[in-house]
Amino acid sequence: MPRRLLLAGDTLEAILDQARREHGPDVRIVSAERIITGGIKGLFGRQHYEAVVEVASSPTLRVTDHPVRFPAARRAGIAALLDDADGADRLEPSRTEDVEMSTGGDGFAAMLDELIAETALPEPARGPRGDGPSTAPGDLVALVGLGDDAVAVAHAMHARLGLLTGAAGQARDVDAPRVVDRRSATEARARGVHAGTSTAVAVGLTADLADGLRTLDDLAPEQVWVVVDAARKHADTAAWVDGLRGVVHVHAMVVVGRALTRTPETVQLLGLPEGWEAG
Structure with a gap:
């Protein structure tokens, strides 16, 4: 069964790169949210992303295999x-x-x-x-x-x-x-x-x-x-x-x-x- 992890990063691409480094290429983002912290009424705040990443629990067979x-x-x-x-x-x-x-x-x-x-x-x-x-x-x-x-x-x-x-x-x-x-x-x-x-x-x-x-x-x-x-x-x-x-x-x-x-x-x-x- 696949596992789902919550990861955070400055961009969605950075999150994907981290997930692939740690869990291999067969990962995908299933949901994501842009988070703004600090600032005044959302202005001048720091922006980052939180994403739920699905990771295969065991090596999957690629189509080309x-x-x-x-x-x-x-x-x-x-x-x-x-x-x-x-x-x-x-x-x-x-x-x-x-x-x-x-x-x-x-x-x-x-x-x-x-x-x-x-x-x-x-x-x-x-x-x-x-x-x-x-x-x-x-x-x-x-x-x-x-x-x-x-x-x-x-x-x-x-x-x-x-x-x-x-x-x-x-x-x-x-x-x-x-x-x-x-x-x-x-x-x-x-x-x-x-x-x-x-x-x-x-x-x-x-x-x-x-x-x-x-x-x-x-x-x-x-x-x-x-x-x-x-x-x-x-x-x-x-x-x-x-x-x-x-x-x-x-x-x-x-x-x-x-x-x-x-x-x-x-x-x-x-x-x-x-x-x-x-x-």
């Missing part, structure tokens, strides 16, 4: 491309202005030979996989958000890190190719390998997660991030984020809309690390 919906998430991006290309009868990838390639003929066969050689390299040589989004050639980074929330984030990752971009589900981006099924995911991986980087796919959800989960199942991304709008009701955001986390491991979150709310700190109640500054 047993078979999940996205088997390709355990494979390196290049290896996934090789597997998919080998198993496909015939692929006709979409054309883009920046990258043009065909999966038929000697050119594609030569590229696969190069990829086979690259898969023998140690992991660090294939691209960084730190706290930020993966930039490993051929990886897919799924940025999951409501509607078009993730589109601007994908473009920011393109501008700052050079990631390619794609769009899926309810996300609409006229400047990015659609990545909506197994074949288009393979094409996106191939473009990433050719360009030497990963692809940030903006996946747009509705309140009903079913279509979004089917899309993710086809994409089989190496990383899943959530893009959350701090200006939306926290209960609504927590509902779809918790539903997604029940199916797949979420690497981190990106927070947008902070300037549109007076309580941007509520997103920290989701218990996810913030791996990218939306700017």
Whole structure:
């Protein structure tokens, strides 16, 4: 049975950091209250937070520790491309202005030979996989958000890190190719390998997660991030984020809309690390 502890700190983030250091990563804030002490009628007082944190009483099994919906998430991006290309009868990838390639003929066969050689390299040589989004050639980074929330984030990752971009589900981006099924995911991986980087796919959800989960199942991304709008009701955001986390491991979150709310700190109640500054 999980245990609940009352912790205090200057910020909710500080409370979460303390809880993770002392009790491991599988903790979450279940309630929080802002406390003001001293001052005159609430003015000029000292502010801090008290939060109830739920801690697992024993090590819990993470989603990625047993078979999940996205088997390709355990494979390196290049290896996934090789597997998919080998198993496909015939692929006709979409054309883009920046990258043009065909999966038929000697050119594609030569590229696969190069990829086979690259898969023998140690992991660090294939691209960084730190706290930020993966930039490993051929990886897919799924940025999951409501509607078009993730589109601007994908473009920011393109501008700052050079990631390619794609769009899926309810996300609409006229400047990015659609990545909506197994074949288009393979094409996106191939473009990433050719360009030497990963692809940030903006996946747009509705309140009903079913279509979004089917899309993710086809994409089989190496990383899943959530893009959350701090200006939306926290209960609504927590509902779809918790539903997604029940199916797949979420690497981190990106927070947008902070300037549109007076309580941007509520997103920290989701218990996810913030791996990218939306700017």
